[in-house]
Amino acid sequence: MGSFEIGEADFLLDGRPHRILSGALHYFRVHPGQWADRIRKARLMGLNTIETYVAWNAHEPVRGEWDATGGNDLGAFLDLVAAEGMHAIVRPGPYICAEWTNGGLPAWLTALPGIGLRRSEPVYLAELTTYLRRVYEIVAPRQIDHGGNVVLVQIENEYGAYGSDKEYLAELVRVTRAAGITVPLTTIDQPTPQMLRDGSLPGLHLTGSFGSRADERLATLREHQPTGPLMCAEFWDGWFDWWGGVHHTTPAADSARELEALLAAGASVNFYMVHGGTNFGLTSGANHKGRYLPITTSYDYGAPLDEAGNPTDKFWAFRDVISRYADVPDEVPDAAAPAPAFDVPLEGVGDWIDAVGVAASGCAVPSGFAVPSGFAVPSGFAVPPSFAVPSGFAVPPSFDDLGHVSALVRYETSLPSSEARRHRLQVGEVRDRAWIEVDGVAVGALSRTHGERSLPIPGGSRLSLLVEERGRVNYDHRLGEPKGLIGPVLLDGVELADWTVTPIDVEHVAAWALAAPASGAVGRAALRGTFALDAASDLFLDTSDWGSGFAFVNGFFLGRYDRTGPQRTLYVPAPVTRVAENSVVVVELADAATPVARFVSAPALGPTEE
Structure with a gap:
């Protein structure tokens, strides 16, 4: 058993001053077969802690159907963090932002008539109470004072930028403590007087979110919290991309300089992100500050570990800074190796809109649509029993x-x-x-x-x-x-x-495409192909010659692509691939100019800002 407390000037680990060196790594944005790799590489950068949000809508996309298995296995993720000898910070929201669809709130929740989001409204409070209890069933036994590795739990998320309902925050604290959470509780806000005031409660430890002017932001934080450790709980070391924009990057030297200022001031830090990962499937969110801007599939974020988990210039720059304030391991990650590059001819299987009408009659697969040789439906990717009836x-x-x-x-x-x-x-x-x-x-x-x-x-x-x-x-x-x-x-x-x-259902269309007869169709069409690999490997699927749509490898939903860019490749995690035969399916909404799936050796995330 251990202890973790808020001291007069420091975090206290087993009674001794402790600096948190943490990195955000969202389990729901990384294939579970790669969790251990990403956690290990974060440790090799010099970190001692991993932080993650919890995405409610990933665990409960349908009301009452809770899932904490596979890619949603938060407990297994936290156990891997512990196995690497690292602490964990959990941020369950229920609102997380994170450029994740609906800010992590399930669509069924926000559609409930009369619901009052992020405030002390009875329907909302009842639903979030059930959600938090389920999360804390996983987290509570893994707290440091229960022999685990969780040292902090966050209440809400940047609430001061949204509201000021103190009764709501107090209810979140009550539910959290009643569910057995005993470690210190924190809040996070951008360090402005109004946000820090509105987003906090007495007894909660305040932290800040920012990526520049560290000395100024820490001073503001200290004005509103005279004692206790200073912490930037979201050190913005990069930024996200949206369709039709550019690929955002920040110079490693500039970010390292801000990190130096943070650590020199004695502050703790959580990098947002240490590894961004990918918005697989339909999970990317959108921003709307006067204009609707949908977020790309890649969540590379310009992080120290890129979308494929490889160290970037920022990794080495941060590691160098950290080494002046803490011990870093002698071991370093391997350099990135080129991914296999090859082309796969695709055959069209018709306008899938027509297929919807056929399948709506109730056929599992329309009569005569035998699965052709070489296009066996992958394990875990069942042909749907039916499409929705008009x-x-x-x-x-x-x-x-x-x-x-x-x-x-x-x-x-x-x-x-x-x-x-x-x-x-x-x-x-x-x-x-x-x-x-x-x-x-x-x-x-x-x-x-x-x-x-x-x-x-x-x-x-x-x-x-x-x-x-x-x-x-x-x-x-x-x-x-x-x-x-x-x-x-x-x-x-x-x-x-x-x-x-x-x-x-896009996934149903992709499953249908594996079983449908070839038609040679172009334009709005489903396309498919097969390819062989000598070994399971990360891949990068080039979408430059396609219009707009969705792509799958071996039934795994890679996500969206769009000709507007900036993103030009979709990341295929190695655990999705297999030795020998693999399948690729494309559901095209506009027009795929070239019926070829081109896999390239490196990611192409688009032009950057000058």
């Missing part, structure tokens, strides 16, 4: 109304007869992108990012809008906003009604 609605429902957690919904309606050749289609708001067809012919698209809400369309009899949800806003008061077609859909100023609505 349903009729007077007005277009949101994704949230449908309880749909995947990325696509198709809205269809009949157009009124008219002799006019051109019409004006107008939508209240598209969240987040709509691909529009009249009588099966593509006529344009509407993008929330570009502020587009209307376009001219030709006359016809049938209108279809395929709406793509591109990431839920993860910050501020847009948390929980509904997705889909929001507001009326008008044709020449007259509202359209009687909609057929089909929710589409």
Whole structure:
């Protein structure tokens, strides 16, 4: 058994002054087969602690269906941290931001009628209490005073930037202590007087989040907390990217200089991030500070360990600074090796929109769609029993109304007869992108990012809008906003009604693509291919010649790609691959100019700011 306490000037580990040298590493952004590798490399940089958020929506995407296994096995992750001889800090939110979809809050939660997010509202408090108890069932027995390695638990997350409900914070503390959490509790806020005041409570230890002007920010923190250790609990050593932007980097020398100032002042530090990882599947969030900006699949973050876990210039610069204040291991990580580079021809298996209509009849796989040789459905990637059956609605429902957690919904309606050749289609708001067809012919698209809400369309009899949800806003008061077609859909100023609505599960489409007959289709199509490897290996899938869509290797959902960049490669973790035969599936929304899956030797995350 050990002890960890807040002293007059220091953290106290077993009664002795202790400096926390920590790095953020989110278990839900790293393949579990690579957790140990990333933790070990963080230790080799000189760290003694690993910090992680807990993503509620990763553990409970469907209400009442809690999952703490596989990639959600927080307990196994904390045990690996302990096995490396390191402490752990846990930040369960329930709100985490983190550029993670909906800030970590489940979509079913934020869709509950009348719910009051991040405040002392009864429905919200009841749900989060159940959530926190489940998390603390995992964390409590792993606390340092129970023989484990967890030394700090955080209450909420940068709450002073959002609200000032002290009763809400007090209830979080009550639930936390009642669940058996005995280690010190912390808060985190940007070090401004208002945020530190609104986001804290007596008895909670204040920490700061910043990436520059360390001396100034530490002084502000000290003004609001005269005693106790100083800590930057989010030292921003990089930044995130969004589709249509640039790849953000920060010079290693500049970040190292700020780190030096922190450590020279005697402060503890948690690097955000030591290893960013990847927003696999549909987990990336979005920012909206006047403009909707969806976050890329890569969460490389310009961190000391890149997306593939390799040390960067920042790793060595930080290690050098840390070595002046603490012992660092003699061992160092191996240098990055080039990934295998090769091309895989892809064959089209048709417009998957048509497949949705076929499968909606209830067929597991449409009649005659035998799995072709070389395209066996991978283990853990079952062909769906059925796709969602189209349903009729007077007005277009949101994704949230449908309880749909995947990325696509198709809205269809009949157009009124008219002799006019051109019409004006107008939508209240598209969240987040709509691909529009009249009588099966593509006529344009509407993008929330570009502020587009209307376009001219030709006359016809049938209108279809395929709406793509591109990431839920993860910050501020847009948390929980509904997705889909929001507001009326008008044709020449007259509202359209009687909609057929089909929710589409992207993973189901990818599974269907493995079993469908080849068609040679291009444009909006599913494509597939197979390849062999001599050994399991990290790979980088080049998406430069494709439009916009989703990619899978051996049934593992790599995430989104988009021609707007900056990201041009998708990271494939080595544990996903296997010796001999592997499969790749692409679900393309626009047009894949080249029906080839090109794997390249290194990541390409796009141009940087000058």
